[in-house]
Amino acid sequence: MEQHKVFSLSDVSLHSSKKDCWLIIHGKVYDVTKFLEEHPGGEDVLIEAAGKGDATDAFEEVGHSSTATSMMNSYLIGVLAGSDSGYAGGSPQSLNAKEEKTVQEKRNPSASTSFSDFLMPLLIIGIAFAAWYFYYYDKDNKS
Numbered sequence: 001m002e003q004h005k006v007f008s009l010s011d012v013s014l015h016s017s018k019k020d021c022w023l024i025i026h027g028k029v030y031d032v033t034k035f036l037e038e039h040p041g042g043e044d045v046l047i048e049a050a051g052k053g054d055a056t057d058a059f060e061e062v063g064h065s066s067t068a069t070s071m072m073n074s075y076l077i078g079v080l081a082g083s084d085s086g087y088a089g090g091s092p093q094s095l096n097a098k099e100e101k102t103v104q105e106k107r108n109p110s111a112s113t114s115f116s117d118f119l120m121p122l123l124i125i126g127i128a129f130a131a132w133y134f135y136y137y138d139k140d141n142k143s
């Protein structure tokens, strides 16, 4: 099993230059030095975020795609000491899948209303059927 280190906030803050850049996102530590030049959002934002401590909010504000979140795995080097990321030395892949789900839920809060979205058409069909039934029932009674 792959083991990752536990870093303190001050450990991570020592790495905030173009030659050595670490980021804290969701309680995990990423060494993005090799990614700086490839980052579609530019290297400056990453270096700046590294210097500010926790980059989670900055990362979330951009609304990164699931491609971006899955790319992060390759830069993971450890976790932040005392973080509640739930990381217990298991596969970082499975943790990221869990995290991705949380991100998806945040981006798509309407997902929770899908039950009522489903019930509403059923209710309308039910009312229409009842109206049709009573209309013919009445007609039959009169004739």
Ligand code: HEM
Pocket: 023, 030, 032, 039, 040, 041, 042, 045, 046, 049, 055, 058, 059, 062, 063, 064, 065, 066, 067, 068, 069, 071, 072, 075
């Ligand atoms: C390991 C960490 C990161 C990875 C792997 C990553 C990856 C990416 C990718 C793949 C994109 C292209 C758009 C997308 O697919 O969402 C992107 C865009 C961007 N990222 Fe990141 N990113 C990381 C961290 C950050 C952080 C910490 C910030 C902010 C401080 C940031 C700011 C941006 C911005 C501003 C864009 C451009 C959005 C646009 O032009 O529409 N990224 N990033």
